[in-house]
Amino acid sequence: MIKLIHLTKKYGHHTAINNVHLTVNAGEIFGFIGPNGAGKTTTIQIMAGLLLPSSGNVLLSDVSMNDHPVKSKQLVGYIPDRPFIYEKLTGIEYLRFIGDFYHVSESTFQKRSQELLNQFALMDRSNELIEAYSHGMKQRLIMASALLHDPPIIIVDEPMVGLDPVAIKLVRDIFQQRSAQGTTIFMSTHTLSLAEQICHRVGIIHNGQLIATGTIDELKASAKKGTNDLEDIFFQLTIANTREE
Amino acid sequence: MRSLYSTKTSIRTFFEMKDIITLLSPRYLAIIRRGLSKKKLIGMSFFAGIGMAIWSIIFYVSYRVLTYFKHAENIGDFLSYKLLSMILLTLFSLLIFSAILTALSKLFLSNDLGLVHGLPVSSETIFISRWIESSFDSAWMMILYTAPAFIAFGIVFDGSVLYYFFLLGSLLLISIIACGLSSLVVMPIVLILPATRIRSVFAFFGLGMFILLYVGFRIMQPERFVNPEGFASIMLYLRTIGMPSTPLIPSTWVFDTLKSSLESQYFDAFFHMSILFSFAGALIFLNIVIARHIYFQGYSKSQTAQSRLIEGNNQFIYRLMNRIPGPVRALLIKEMRTFWRDQTQWSQLFLIAALIVIYLYNFSVLPFDQSPMKMHYIENLFSFLNIALAAFVLTAIGARFVFPSISHEGMAFWIIQSSPITIKTYMWIKWLGYFIPLIILSELLIVTTNILLHVNPFMKVLSVITMLCITPGVVATGIGLGAAYPDFKSENPTQTVTGFGGLMYMFCSSAFFGSVILLETGPVYLLFKNHFQIVFFTGTEFLFLVFCLSLALLICVLMLFFAMRFGERRLTQRMQNTSLDDDHSCQNQQIERVSSGAPSATRKGILLARVNQIISGYANRYPAKKVLEEIHSCY
Numbered sequence: 001m002i003k004l005i006h007l008t009k010k011y012g013h014h015t016a017i018n019n020v021h022l023t024v025n026a027g028e029i030f031g032f033i034g035p036n037g038a039g040k041t042t043t044i045q046i047m048a049g050l051l052l053p054s055s056g057n058v059l060l061s062d063v064s065m066n067d068h069p070v071k072s073k074q075l076v077g078y079i080p081d082r083p084f085i086y087e088k089l090t091g092i093e094y095l096r097f098i099g100d101f102y103h104v105s106e107s108t109f110q111k112r113s114q115e116l117l118n119q120f121a122l123m124d125r126s127n128e129l130i131e132a133y134s135h136g137m138k139q140r141l142i143m144a145s146a147l148l149h150d151p152p153i154i155i156v157d158e159p160m161v162g163l164d165p166v167a168i169k170l171v172r173d174i175f176q177q178r179s180a181q182g183t184t185i186f187m188s189t190h191t192l193s194l195a196e197q198i199c200h201r202v203g204i205i206h207n208g209q210l211i212a213t214g215t216i217d218e219l220k221a222s223a224k225k226g227t228n229d230l231e232d233i234f235f236q237l238t239i240a241n242t243r244e245e
Numbered sequence: 246m247r248s249l250y251s252t253k254t255s256i257r258t259f260f261e262m263k264d265i266i267t268l269l270s271p272r273y274l275a276i277i278r279r280g281l282s283k284k285k286l287i288g289m290s291f292f293a294g295i296g297m298a299i300w301s302i303i304f305y306v307s308y309r310v311l312t313y314f315k316h317a318e319n320i321g322d323f324l325s326y327k328l329l330s331m332i333l334l335t336l337f338s339l340l341i342f343s344a345i346l347t348a349l350s351k352l353f354l355s356n357d358l359g360l361v362h363g364l365p366v367s368s369e370t371i372f373i374s375r376w377i378e379s380s381f382d383s384a385w386m387m388i389l390y391t392a393p394a395f396i397a398f399g400i401v402f403d404g405s406v407l408y409y410f411f412l413l414g415s416l417l418l419i420s421i422i423a424c425g426l427s428s429l430v431v432m433p434i435v436l437i438l439p440a441t442r443i444r445s446v447f448a449f450f451g452l453g454m455f456i457l458l459y460v461g462f463r464i465m466q467p468e469r470f471v472n473p474e475g476f477a478s479i480m481l482y483l484r485t486i487g488m489p490s491t492p493l494i495p496s497t498w499v500f501d502t503l504k505s506s507l508e509s510q511y512f513d514a515f516f517h518m519s520i521l522f523s524f525a526g527a528l529i530f531l532n533i534v535i536a537r538h539i540y541f542q543g544y545s546k547s548q549t550a551q552s553r554l555i556e557g558n559n560q561f562i563y564r565l566m567n568r569i570p571g572p573v574r575a576l577l578i579k580e581m582r583t584f585w586r587d588q589t590q591w592s593q594l595f596l597i598a599a600l601i602v603i604y605l606y607n608f609s610v611l612p613f614d615q616s617p618m619k620m621h622y623i624e625n626l627f628s629f630l631n632i633a634l635a636a637f638v639l640t641a642i643g644a645r646f647v648f649p650s651i652s653h654e655g656m657a658f659w660i661i662q663s664s665p666i667t668i669k670t671y672m673w674i675k676w677l678g679y680f681i682p683l684i685i686l687s688e689l690l691i692v693t694t695n696i697l698l699h700v701n702p703f704m705k706v707l708s709v710i711t712m713l714c715i716t717p718g719v720v721a722t723g724i725g726l727g728a729a730y731p732d733f734k735s736e737n738p739t740q741t742v743t744g745f746g747g748l749m750y751m752f753c754s755s756a757f758f759g760s761v762i763l764l765e766t767g768p769v770y771l772l773f774k775n776h777f778q779i780v781f782f783t784g785t786e787f788l789f790l791v792f793c794l795s796l797a798l799l800i801c802v803l804m805l806f807f808a809m810r811f812g813e814r815r816l817t818q819r820m821q822n823t824s825l826d827d828d829h830s831c832q833n834q835q836i837e838r839v840s841s842g843a844p845s846a847t848r849k850g851i852l853l854a855r856v857n858q859i860i861s862g863y864a865n866r867y868p869a870k871k872v873l874e875e876i877h878s879c880y
Binding site for chain 1: 579664
């Protein structure tokens with residue numbers, strides 16, 4: 001379970017996110033959508049413990065990120081939008097490196113690393129230096145590393161960037177499988193069709209404020225007549241929000 | 246028809262020149278728009294001061310040597326010209342080596358080449374602009390720091406103004422020649438071997454050559470050459486230094502130019518410089534012709550990433566470190582692997598090893614027997630001074646490896662941030678990773694020099710324990726200040742030491758070990774006074790000794806913890822208030838939207854601030870056109 005409690009983040013005079021308050025239940029896939037610069041990545045980085053909020057708190061499985069950051073991070077598999085990793089390690093060495101941080105035992109590591117490398121089609125390249133990997137391969141490796149310790153919460157920023165259609169389907173299937181097993185997934189995305197396909201609920205953020213949350217059906221019901229899909233809802237809400245200002 | 250062709254050619258040449266200038270513009274715009282803060286100015290002034298000091302030392306030494314040679318009858322001028330020839334040959338060799346490495350980077354490996362080759366400009370235009378940049382980058386520092394030697398020649402030999410004209414011209418031309426030859430070598434090789442591999446090989450080869458030359462030079466004991474009495478006969482002396490120089494190499498043409506101008510034979514000087522000029526011109530022409538045919542093929546080939554298979558999942562090292570906690574093991578293994586797999590890192594170790602060998606060799610040949618003081622005293626005095634030298638070597642190594650270690654995480658630092666590990670734990674693991682090899686190195690230095698100096702037991706123990714206490718503090722200063730002043734975005738994190746943080750590191754580390762050694766001076770003086778017998782110490786002297794040594798120990802302990810704590814706080818603060826995606830300067834303050842409902846004065850104020858940001862070059866997120874529209878809407 002994830003709880004964002006009145007989360008606010010300011011940079012000087014600029015408010016990046018303003019009083020974001022929501023709960024994501026266990027086993028739910030929550031889609032976090034919004035235009036560029038809305039505050040998605042800021043929210044995600046606060047949840048992953050990379051940034052401190054100006055006010056508010058993040059509870060991950062009832063563990064406060066502010067008060068117990070190390071314990072909170074143990075519960076999370078974080079996948080950033082850009083795959084910057086250690087280029088001088090091989091794929092398997094990188095997985096080992098991550099596994100050691102999360103106290104993954106030797107036997108578990110051997111078993112899970114093989115599974116994940118096969119699942120993400122990286123087995124053949126696992127002994128090559130990461131510097132020789134393509135963007136998509138690095139992204140898949142990071143995803144594999146995030147799942148290595150079987151976290152109850154996955155926080156992912158733009159999961160499909162740089163992935164080919166096969167990898168996109170793979171990631172989608174993995175998220176749905178994990179969710180069915182009880183993993184909470186908090187995902188920011190620009191791909192509205194993906195959000196429609198797999199997210200149980202969606203939150204729309206604009207100018208740092210959460211302007212709508214709910215299932216797709218709930219959002220459609222509250223939107224104008226003739227609203228067909230999430231894209232329509234998104235444009236209606238964000239343009240309306242801009243006009244209000 | 247002919248005039249139409251020549252007009253077309255002229256127009257084409259004009260646009261190519263324009264393209265070349267456009268391609269060079271980001272470089273000079275970046276310099277102009279750097280925006281010097283107070284910290285940067287202080288740092289730059291400091292390094293400029295060091296540069297001036299080195300320049301002055303080179304000039305002074307050159308001047309003294311040449312003046313000494315001048316006074317040697319019959320062979321003085323011969324010696325001076327031989328020295329000039331050696332300097333020019335060395336300079337030319339170094340220019341070629343440097344130009345090869347720079348050309349590889351600029352022509353084939355630079356990050357912006359993808360953008361540049363996608364532009365509608367010919368590959369030879371790109372080649373010319375990059376070659377100009379590469380030539381400047383590879384040559385300016387070497388020319389700058391050999392200039393004092395040439396100026397000394399001018400002064401000692403009463404060179405006229407024309408000598409300096411010929412000097413400037415010939416140095417410029419030899420740089421162009423070196424860069425021209427280098428790119429002629431590099432362009433075809435890149436078609437066969439990966440560019441990154443060539444760069445590593447050349448860097449390693451060059452380093453090896455430098456080490457061999459330096460070791461060979463030192464073992465030759467060149468100080469003997471300035472003392473002819475050290476040789477059995479003057480003929481042996483002349484034979485030793487008499488080496489013919491070939492007329493086919495450009496350094497000989499420069500030598501002939503400068504020699505002729507020093508001897509006021511300006512026609513000959515002009516002739517030799519013309520050879521340089523024509524050769525440089527021919528090389529430029531040849532480079533352009535060859536680049537037209539093969540440069541782009543070479544660039545395209547260099548985009549292939551070299552694929553290195555490593556026997557991964559090496560169980561041995563994990564079994565060895567089985568009992569170590571997971572995060573500690575993970576970071577130590579990661580540090581070792583990334584260090585040894587990055588040739589630019591570990592190749593520096595060879596240089597350091599060679600310098601340490603020379604350091605120790607120098608101690609073994611110190612002429613104590615020629616000193617007026619008793620050998621016993623001077624050996625122990627040198628042992629004490631050696632502590633400062635060894636600490637300085639440690640500081641210098643720390644500047645190269647320890648200080649940039651946090652910055653080396655680069656954009657991958659998010660992994661540490663999001664991992665279940667505190668910044669404190671991370672920094673202490675880093676400290677441990679560097680402390681172990683550096684304590685071994687520093688103790689090895691001290692123990693070896695003590696053996697060479699035959700020091701007494703007290704000095705042995707004092708120097709070993711002092712290094713044992715200083716090393717943790719120096720490493721902590723490196724890690725702490727490296728964490729306080731990181732640069733995660735730099736392409737070359739090693740250069741972070743040239744910034745304000747690096748300056749602070751050198752200053753703090755030097756002040757730290759300087760204060761420890763200063764505190765030990767009193768006890769050491771008392772020891773000398775009492776002929777190295779502690780039993781002769783009076784009660785007060787003994788108390789003074791204990792007090793000084795205890796205070797020194799306290800400083801070491803405090804430095805260790807304060808430096809780490811300072812770095813931890815600064816890094817935590819920095820990381821929790823900015824993300825790696827944002828620059829921590831004013832770009833971090835995203836530009837506010839101006840609400841149409843806001844009071845006019847506030848709107849004007851915000852817009853003015855925004856305009857200022859655009860002018861200063863920071864507000865690149867908000868197009869200038871939008872700002873103008875909003876300004877119009879205000880009125």
